[in-house]
Amino acid sequence: MTDALLRIEGVSKRFGGVIASDNISLEIRPGELHAVIGPNGAGKTTLIGQLMGEIGPDSGKVVFEGNDITVLPTWQRGQLGLARSFQITSLFLNFTALDNVALAVQARSGHSFHFWRDARRLPELRVPARDALARVGLAGREDVVVSNMSHGEHRQIEIAMALAMQPRMLLLDEPMAGMGPEESARLVETLRELKQELTILLIEHDMEAVFALADRISVLVYGRVIASGAPEHIRSNAEVRRAYLGDGKKKAAGGHG
Amino acid sequence: MKTIFTVRNVLVFGLLAFLAVIPAYADVTGNTFIMTLFTRIVILAIAAVSLNLIMSYGGMVSFGHAAYLGIGGYAVGILAFEGINSGFVQWPVAMIACGLFALVTGALSLRTRGVYFIMITLAFAQMIYYVGVSLDRYGADDGLTIYKRSNFGSLINLSNKTTFYYVCLVTLFATMYLVWRLVNSRFGMVIQGARSNDRRMRAIGIPTFRYRLVCFVIAGMMCGLAGILLANQADFVSPATMHWTRSGDLIVMAVLGGMGSVIGPVVGAVALLVLEETLPHIIAVVGHFVTGLEMTAAREYWQLVLGPMLLLVVLYARGGIDGLLRGGRRD
Numbered sequence: 001m002t003d004a005l006l007r008i009e010g011v012s013k014r015f016g017g018v019i020a021s022d023n024i025s026l027e028i029r030p031g032e033l034h035a036v037i038g039p040n041g042a043g044k045t046t047l048i049g050q051l052m053g054e055i056g057p058d059s060g061k062v063v064f065e066g067n068d069i070t071v072l073p074t075w076q077r078g079q080l081g082l083a084r085s086f087q088i089t090s091l092f093l094n095f096t097a098l099d100n101v102a103l104a105v106q107a108r109s110g111h112s113f114h115f116w117r118d119a120r121r122l123p124e125l126r127v128p129a130r131d132a133l134a135r136v137g138l139a140g141r142e143d144v145v146v147s148n149m150s151h152g153e154h155r156q157i158e159i160a161m162a163l164a165m166q167p168r169m170l171l172l173d174e175p176m177a178g179m180g181p182e183e184s185a186r187l188v189e190t191l192r193e194l195k196q197e198l199t200i201l202l203i204e205h206d207m208e209a210v211f212a213l214a215d216r217i218s219v220l221v222y223g224r225v226i227a228s229g230a231p232e233h234i235r236s237n238a239e240v241r242r243a244y245l246g247d248g249k250k251k252a253a254g255g256h257g
Numbered sequence: 258m259k260t261i262f263t264v265r266n267v268l269v270f271g272l273l274a275f276l277a278v279i280p281a282y283a284d285v286t287g288n289t290f291i292m293t294l295f296t297r298i299v300i301l302a303i304a305a306v307s308l309n310l311i312m313s314y315g316g317m318v319s320f321g322h323a324a325y326l327g328i329g330g331y332a333v334g335i336l337a338f339e340g341i342n343s344g345f346v347q348w349p350v351a352m353i354a355c356g357l358f359a360l361v362t363g364a365l366s367l368r369t370r371g372v373y374f375i376m377i378t379l380a381f382a383q384m385i386y387y388v389g390v391s392l393d394r395y396g397a398d399d400g401l402t403i404y405k406r407s408n409f410g411s412l413i414n415l416s417n418k419t420t421f422y423y424v425c426l427v428t429l430f431a432t433m434y435l436v437w438r439l440v441n442s443r444f445g446m447v448i449q450g451a452r453s454n455d456r457r458m459r460a461i462g463i464p465t466f467r468y469r470l471v472c473f474v475i476a477g478m479m480c481g482l483a484g485i486l487l488a489n490q491a492d493f494v495s496p497a498t499m500h501w502t503r504s505g506d507l508i509v510m511a512v513l514g515g516m517g518s519v520i521g522p523v524v525g526a527v528a529l530l531v532l533e534e535t536l537p538h539i540i541a542v543v544g545h546f547v548t549g550l551e552m553t554a555a556r557e558y559w560q561l562v563l564g565p566m567l568l569l570v571v572l573y574a575r576g577g578i579d580g581l582l583r584g585g586r587r588d
Contacts, residue, residue: 052460078462086460092453103450106443107461112468114443122443165461 004063005030005169005199006051006082011060013046013223020046021057022223028169033195035202035210038220039243044203045087047220048173051201052084053077065168078107081168085158085175087203091146097157098142101129104164132164133157136190152183159190169199176206188212211235219243265582269520272527276426280419292418293490298530299425300486303432305510305522307479312508313516314440315472316452317367320375321382322507325355325477327389327499329484334401334494344407344415351485352478358385359477363470382504389496400495407489415489425486429523432479437519439475448472513570515577524578536562 004027013021020043028034038044049055051062053074062070069077092100102125106112109124119125133142136156141149146157155175162170175191176184188209194200195213204210210217211231218228221243227234234240276299283292304326311317332351341347358381366377395401406415415421439445450458451465458465488494497503506529514525536559544552574581 054456073464074459075462075464078460084460086457090454090457090460092450092457094453095449099446103446103458103463104461106446107463112443112447112463113471115445116438116442118438118441119443119446120441125443161457161461 003030004028005065006201007061007063008047008051009061009063011047011050011057011062013043013050013055013057019043019223021050021060024060024220024223024225026218026225026228028199028201030199032215033191033200033202033213035204035214035217036220037204037207037210037217041222042220043223044220045173046223048084048171048203051077051171052082078165081165082171083162083165083167083169084171085155085162085173087173087177089151089154089158091154091157091161093147094145096143096145097133097138097149097153097160098126098129100146100157101132101160101164102126104161105129105132108165129160129164132160135163135193136160137186151178152180155179155183155187156190159187163194167198169201170194172200172202172204174204175202176204176209184209263583265579268582269524269579272524273430276429276527280422284419289418292422294530294534296418296422296425296490297487298527299422299429300483300490301507301510301530302523302526303425303429303486304480304483305507305514305526306429306432306436306519307476307483308507309511309516309519309522310436310439310479311473311476312511313521314445314452315448315469317469317473318375318508319378319473319476320501320504320508321362321378321380322476322480323499323501323503324358324382324385325480326484326487326503327385327494327496328355328358329481330488330494330498331389331392331395331401332481333407333485333488334403335395337403337405337407338395338401342405342408344409347407348482348485352481355481355484356474356478359474360470363473363477367466367469367473379501379504382499382501386496386499386501389499396495398496400493400497403488403492403494406492407485421490425490428482428486432482433519433523435479440519444468444472509567511577513567513577515579515581517576518579518583521577521579528578532563532566533559 006028008024008026011021011024024047036044036047046055050057053072057070061068064080064082069080092103099120102119105125105128106119130142133139136159138153138156138160141153146154159175176187179187184206191200191213202210202213214231216229217231217234219226219234219240226243227237227240276295279295280292283289304322308319308322311319329351332354333347336347336350362378362381366374366381369377390398409415413420413424415424440449447458447463447465447468451469455465487498510525510529511522512525513529514523515521537556540559540562541552541556544555570577576583
């Protein structure tokens, strides 16, 4: 199929004796919310790293909107419209929430070799940043320094920053990690709205959220995609149940993927 | 509501006003030493302000910043030695030389972080230091005397002490204003963002390396300006200008004064250099008062007092003197 927004073709990555990605092929179609699930150590974060260019695959290709981006540096992928959120919150802690998001707006409004005008007084940066914060439910918290905000709020800023880039596609790396049930529920609502207009690749441990949101789900175990399909198909897949869903003890974990 | 009449702002304004009236004071009292001292302070403050740009806003702790003092100074000295006295030639040549040095060394050293960056900038500065030592034609170890200051024709006469002082002071104020504009601009946001979280910067689509490099070059050229002025003031330039201890002094000025603001390094430069001059006397006087003995020999141990003072500032006042005055808040 050529109409996929993001196509992963036979991507493999090996760290010493560990195969983190074993010939992974996936297609993310425009407009869908595609979830990737899998037990801890299945290679989910390695996969995101390869999509964002922080890790180079040993073999295989990553194609975004028909362009081979396998060897493109991270920042160019950002410019092309691939925006990610980080599993472990990664913000500019000494800036305010608005400064953080405004920097993401700045990133998509041309180069930053502007040395004179006060960036904090440019409406073309501040207004879209305010809007993005409002969309994730942080209106009124714009001027709080990020290091003084809660973990849940950090997660929301992560998403606001990705949104502010006006991306073609969102890569969300465990956006619910460390959130309480109430915060999670609110984020599910935000994501439900976002999926109306954006293609999203969601990596998440929270099964409830995944089955509530995903159009399609792929299951990653030991670096291999063992199943890919609609949520009801995944729920009834015997191999998936054995490897992941059936094992109730592992289900709740929130660690590294 | 915020008021601009805080203790800190009044003191900062007082300091700047004080710097502005130094020549008048020297004139009235006939104290020429204070003119010489403060011309030096103002020049080194320019260097400290430029270091502060990359160090506190950009997170690039350069331990080789004095190299630009030397390159700027030698450019002036060598051109003067070869008979080219025009400031219109000397100054641009000196600044371009500093810019090129920053471009090449920055392109290499900015690929590293943390301690490695500190060590590699130090290594480059040491290289330039030994280049200075090996310049036999230009005095080598002994340095190079500059017989004529940079000549700006009828525009300005740098040989006049008062004029020269004000040239330095205006340069300092201009540098501070420039840095202030810079750090608050879109460019500055990128620089500060890259210090805070480089990985995130790249994820939002900003190639940080080129911005950091440009910032490094700007700081190098600013410091080069200080080098030009320093050579003109001393009528002399030598490898000692760019000794690594001088780079250390510049870092101490920035840390002592406060890394969180544009004015901090100026406060630090004044504090450090005034302490260097006055501590020996203070020790002798206080020592005499306490013990009743003649304490002239104790003068030599002023660094024993300065060291712990710096230690206290670093341990208990992370924002330096300026940070203390602001009550520990960072803007």
